[in-house]
Amino acid sequence: MRSADAGQCVFEGLTVQRSANNGFLFKPSASGLLESIAIRDSVVARTAKQGIFFVAGPGVSCRQNEIADCIVTETGDTAIEINGTAGVAAANRIARCALSFVNGVGVGLYSGTGGTNRGNLVESCQIYETSTNGVLLSADGGSCNGNVIRHCNISHAGGFAGIQLTSKNSARCDGNLIEECSISESDLWGVLLLNQAGCAGNVLRDNMIQSGTNIGVRVEGATANRIENNHVHGETAFGINSTGIFTTPASSSNLVVRNSAIGHTINFSISANDTFGPLVTGSGQLMTTGAEAHPAANFSQ
Amino acid sequence: MKTMAQVEPRTPIEGGIITNEIVLGVAGSYYLTGNINATGTAIRIVKENITLDLNGFSLTGGATDIGVHVDGRPGAALGNVTVKNGRVTGSSDQAVQFDPVSGQCSGNVIRECTVSEPFFSCIYIVPASGGQCDGNTIDRCTFSRTDNGSAVSVFTLGGSFNGNVIRGCAMTDLSSGVSLSGSTGELRNCTVADCVIETMGGSGINIFPPAHGNLIKNNVIRSPTDQGIWVASSTGNRVENNHITGTGESPDSTTACDPPMRASVCSKG
Numbered sequence: 001m002r003s004a005d006a007g008q009c010v011f012e013g014l015t016v017q018r019s020a021n022n023g024f025l026f027k028p029s030a031s032g033l034l035e036s037i038a039i040r041d042s043v044v045a046r047t048a049k050q051g052i053f054f055v056a057g058p059g060v061s062c063r064q065n066e067i068a069d070c071i072v073t074e075t076g077d078t079a080i081e082i083n084g085t086a087g088v089a090a091a092n093r094i095a096r097c098a099l100s101f102v103n104g105v106g107v108g109l110y111s112g113t114g115g116t117n118r119g120n121l122v123e124s125c126q127i128y129e130t131s132t133n134g135v136l137l138s139a140d141g142g143s144c145n146g147n148v149i150r151h152c153n154i155s156h157a158g159g160f161a162g163i164q165l166t167s168k169n170s171a172r173c174d175g176n177l178i179e180e181c182s183i184s185e186s187d188l189w190g191v192l193l194l195n196q197a198g199c200a201g202n203v204l205r206d207n208m209i210q211s212g213t214n215i216g217v218r219v220e221g222a223t224a225n226r227i228e229n230n231h232v233h234g235e236t237a238f239g240i241n242s243t244g245i246f247t248t249p250a251s252s253s254n255l256v257v258r259n260s261a262i263g264h265t266i267n268f269s270i271s272a273n274d275t276f277g278p279l280v281t282g283s284g285q286l287m288t289t290g291a292e293a294h295p296a297a298n299f300s301q
Numbered sequence: 302m303k304t305m306a307q308v309e310p311r312t313p314i315e316g317g318i319i320t321n322e323i324v325l326g327v328a329g330s331y332y333l334t335g336n337i338n339a340t341g342t343a344i345r346i347v348k349e350n351i352t353l354d355l356n357g358f359s360l361t362g363g364a365t366d367i368g369v370h371v372d373g374r375p376g377a378a379l380g381n382v383t384v385k386n387g388r389v390t391g392s393s394d395q396a397v398q399f400d401p402v403s404g405q406c407s408g409n410v411i412r413e414c415t416v417s418e419p420f421f422s423c424i425y426i427v428p429a430s431g432g433q434c435d436g437n438t439i440d441r442c443t444f445s446r447t448d449n450g451s452a453v454s455v456f457t458l459g460g461s462f463n464g465n466v467i468r469g470c471a472m473t474d475l476s477s478g479v480s481l482s483g484s485t486g487e488l489r490n491c492t493v494a495d496c497v498i499e500t501m502g503g504s505g506i507n508i509f510p511p512a513h514g515n516l517i518k519n520n521v522i523r524s525p526t527d528q529g530i531w532v533a534s535s536t537g538n539r540v541e542n543n544h545i546t547g548t549g550e551s552p553d554s555t556t557a558c559d560p561p562m563r564a565s566v567c568s569k570g
Contacts, residue, residue: 010357036336036388036415038357063445064388064415066357090473091417091445118499119445119473146499146523148471175523175546177497201546203521226544 010038019047023072031059038066044075051075051099056087056115063088068095072102079130081108084115084142093121100128105136106154111171113141123150130156134183135163139171139197149178154186161189161218162209168196175201184210190232195222195251205229211242211264218243219271221250227259234263244300247271257296267300316358319343322366325351333358333387342366343389349380355387355414362392362419371409373401373432380408388415395425395450401432401460412440422450423475428460428486435461441469448476448502457483457511465491476502478522482509494518505545507531508538516541523547 016023023044026034034054044051051072056062062082072079079099082089089109099106106127111117117137127134134154137144144167154162162183167173173195183190190209193199199222207230209216216232219225232244244261245268247254252273261267270276277296286292305311309330314323316335322342325331328350336359337343343360344353346369353369362368368389373379379401389396396419399406406426416423423444428434444452452472455462462481472478478498481488488511498505498520505522508515512535522529522545529545532538 012357036359036390040357064390064417064443066388066415068357091415091443091471093413093415093443095413119443119471119497121441121443121471123441146471146473146497146521148469148497150469175497175499175521177495177521179495201521201523201544203544205519224546228542 010040011042012040014042016043016047017045021047022049022053023047023051023075025053027053027055027057028060030057034060034062034065036064038068039070040066041069044070044072046074048076050077050081051079052081054082054089054092056084056089058086058114060087063090063092065092066095067097068093070097072097073100076103078102078105078108081105081110082117082120083108084111084117086112086114088115089117089120091119094125095121096124098126102130104130105132106130106134108136108138109144109147111139111142111144113169115142117142117144118146120147121150122148122152125152127152127154128156129158131158133157133160133162133164134186137165137173137176139167139173141169141171143172143174145172145174145176147176149176150180152181154181155184157186159187161192162186164192164194165199165202166192166194166196167199170197172198173202174198178202178204178207180206182208188214189218190216192218192220193222193225194220200224202226203228209233211244215243215246216261216264217245219247219251219254221248222254223251224253227254227256229258232259232261234261243269245270247274249273256298258298260299262301268298325353330354332356337361342370343368345370345372346379346382347372347374347377349378349382352383352385354385357387359388359390361390362394362396366392367394367398368392368396368419371397371399371406373399373404373406373434375403377404379404379406382409383412384414385410385412386414388417390417392419395419395421397424399424399426399434399437401428401434403429403431405433407433407435407437409437410440411438411442414442416442416444418446420449421447422452422454423447424453425450426455426462428457428462430459432460435463435465437465439467439470444470444472444475446474451475451477451480454480455482455488457486457488459486461487462491463487463489466494467496468492468494470496472496472498477504477507479506481512481515482507483511486511488512489514491515492518493520495520497521499523502526504528504531507533508535509533510535513537515539518542
């Protein structure tokens with residue numbers, strides 16, 4: 001460990017194995033600071049609980065921390081968790097980490113009542129074989145807004161989704177960006193936007209999603225999100241009854257444009273309350289007029 | 302086999318509390334070995350071809366000055382400067398300042414930095430008369446926590462800010478996200494793309510004269526108190542494919558964009 005003063009530490013090149021609790025746990029008392037901590041080039045393996053765990057309880061500020069170039073494997077709970085339980089977690093960065101064989105979520109950004117988790121970056125991570133979600137942004141009474149999930153490769157998320165955004169108990173999960181991720185072989189959904197309180201203004205774009213046994217992209221009662229330029233591929237080996245992109249009837253004001261969905265029983269099932277580009281189903285050379293030439297067209301095969 | 306020192310000689314910069322600014326005046330590659338707490342400006346860069354690897358550490362600014370000052374003093378030609386891989390926090394002025402007084406600050410890169418808690422803006426660029434600040438890149442940074450400035454604030458005072466790129470950044474808890482404006486000079490052909498901007502006191506992105514021909518693309522903007530994207534009295538800019546929700550006011554454009562708000566989605570949350 002390298003450190004200069006409290007609250008500004010660099011943990012570099014460490015290996016933590018066989019912990020009966022967490023690999024790294026940062027959990028200050030009320031009104032404490034968790035700021036400017038870096039964990040780099042480290043390995044966390046075989047922990048009973050979370051691999052790397054930042055907890056922002058009441059009054060705690062968890063900001064500007066970095067977890068980079070780490071390997072986290074065989075954890076008994078979430079591999080990397082930043083939890084704005086009742087405090088503020090913001091502007092943290094998780095980059096170039098490899099997470100695998102996780103008995104829980106790969107990367108979890110959470111907020112509880114009175115808590116917030118915003119402006120964080122998760123990028124270029126490899127997440128493999130999680131028992132629930134690959135990445136979970138969950139606002140339960142607080143807010144989980146304005147985060148970025150980018151360039152991640154997520155495969156074999158068991159039980160739930162490759163990436164899930166969810167809100168409940170008057171919480172908000174808004175304005176997050178998921179882009180250029182590759183998501184494959186999730187047990188249920190590739191990406192799930194689950195609105196039980198507020199899930200709006202999120203953007204899902206330029207992702208490659210191989211559908212799991214259920215649905216490639218599922219928008220559950222959420223509003224004003226944008227689903228754009230994703231490629232959703234149904235693989236019959238993983239579920240012949242699957243749907244490519246599905247927005248439930250309770251969803252509204254979502255924009256679904258320029259996607260391609262191929263190989264599902266139903267490629268697109270979009271709520272009438274949403275806006276979507278025309279669905280082009282033909283094969284062969286595209287026409288230069290009509291729906292096939294529409295700039296917002298979705299392609300279905 | 303060559304060692305790292307042979308491939309890229311690197312000069313360490315010791316951490317600690319400093320009372321005099323560290324001046325990087327010789328081209329080369331530098332890296333921090335610890336956090337630096339400065340009572341004034343932490344690091345001033347006055348020479349081109351410098352790479353400053355913060356190495357995961359923090360520069361905490363002083364009572365009266367700047368975290369990293371890329372100082373394009375008269376006659377200087379500061380190019381190919383890279384600042385990367387760490388934190389700049391707590392400055393009582395701007396966190397990072399590009400300052401081409403009448404020299405050049407062009408072709409520089411700020412990459413993968415966490416910039417927070419300056420008194421004013423996280424990155425502040427003021428091309429004064431005769432100064433050039435062109436072709437710079439601000440890439441995959443996080444900006445947060447200032448009540449008095451923007452994540453990136455550009456104000457041309459007779460100089461140029463042309464062809465710069467701000468991309469892939471996350472911005473939160475700021476008075477505004479990106480501000481491109483000036484009194485005189487040029488502010489052209491810049492790109493703000495792929496950023497997520499959340500919870501500001503003001504606009505997400507604003508473009509004022511003399512801005513012209515800039516591209517605002519693929520950004521996600523949420524909950525600014527004012528406009529999501531505000532284009533005022535400037536021409537030839539392109540605002541495309543942004544997603545804006547929860548704005549206090551509707552996106553505003555007193556002068557039409559070209560083309561106007563193409564494929565943008567705006568809704569009040």
